[in-house]
Amino acid sequence: MNRLIDSGGELNRLLGSGGELNRLERDFLAASVAAHEHGRRTAVRAARRMRALTGSLAVLLCVAVVAGLVAWRQSGVNARQRDEAEARRIAALTDILRESEPRTAMRLAPAAWRIADLPETRAALRTAAAQSEQDVFSRPEQGGRALNAPSWLSDDGRVLTWVAHDRAAQWDVRTHRRIRSVHIPGLSENVIDVSGDGRLIAMTAPGGKDTIVRGLADGSTRRLRTGERADAGGRFGPGGHAFLASRLAHDSGSDRMVLEVWDVDRQRVRYRYEHGEDDGPLPMLAPDQRHLALCGGDDTQLRVLDFATGRLVTTHPPRETERLLCQAEEIVFTPDGRAVAGATPAGIVTWDFRTGRERPRLPLAGGANAVVFHGAYALAWTPSSFSLWRTDLPAPADDGAREPLLTYPAASRTVGDFRFDPAAGVLRYRESGRTDVVHTLSLHGLACPAWRAKARRTRRSTSAGAP
Incomplete structure (x- = not known):
């Protein structure tokens, strides 16, 4: 099996x-x-x-x-x-x-x-x-709120000086850091002006007589014997080396305005002038401290004083030009010291008192409120905008009106100061009001050396091709 x-x-x-x-x-x-x-x-x-x-x-x-x-x-x-x-x-x-x-x-x-x-x-x-707006600096409160406290921007717009509670505080606009704070008794009530470089501050001396010039960095003090400060005003000249003091002198039956130009370093009067009324623009010193521009007579006659000779420079501008300049809020000198300019309803009017000719006008719709010069640049503020110009560019070939390099709308109608800083290529302006705000606007490279070199080459080629 x-x-x-x-x-x-x-x-x-x-x-x-x-x-x-x-x-x-x-x-x-x-x-x-x-x-x-x-x-x-x-x-x-x-x-x-x-x-x-x-x-x-x-x-x-x-x-x-x-x-x-x-x-x-x-x-x-x-x-x-x-x-x-x-x-x-x-x-x-x-x-x-x-x-x-x-x-x-x-x-x-x-x-x-x-x-x-x-x-x-x-x-x-x-x-x-x-974007043009690069920065906004709002002044910090110091020692409690102080609304409408006076403040000043330096000539380059980098330093903001603020006076409140008898203190002068300075801030770096670029870094938003405080530089210094100096206590000066009676400063808030008696402050007059701050120099363009931010070194000096002027105030009425205790008792209302004379002017005290105080150094904010070194604490130095100078006394200018300007007399009674009632009905008086004053401001620093370029660089802070001169101080323009004006006061109202009361005579029997009439009043007259007395203007004195003081040498701050030597504490003495360089020039004294008396005229009838104070309705014209404030007198202005040239950057080289040699000339003084003012409107005399009935505040419609443009006068330029040469400190070197002690005489008036013969200008004889056309009547319309003279009227426009003397009706401006402020007369300014051009950087070369050879001409005076003013922001007028007709735009920027410039009179060269050396050659006796009016330079090309810079037209602005609606007129201009103020103008500042820096080298070949002119910066104007109108009720609605800022305009930047090159004054050394060739005239348009068709003899038309000059056009600004840049126009930027002004967000505020309460512009206190505005400054042009070509080294940084920016425009700064202080918006005044209850508190101060400093705006920084970019010029988009229009002030850079490469652009200026290109403009010079264009100007030379245009001149070479002219008949």
């Missing part, structure tokens, strides 16, 4: 014939076949279950991978939407801060663009690149 079982061929033959086996062998053979079939079916079922499990696991794996990819992409979309929302918020914030904190606004614009490149962020970046 073992032989039959061990031989697969014989077993098949016996299964087919069935007549050679006894009953016991047939039962054993049937049980063996049944066991074999049961094992085979079990193996088939196990293989089927394994295939089903493998397929299910593959499907689950695919579903998990797809779900992970969808979640990852959705996470990226959410992060991008979050970044875009944040970038839009920052871009909108730059518009809000552009006037109050322009420096912060200029830094936020590229940051918003780096977070997300959107139309809003690109617009904010372009606006920041073309």
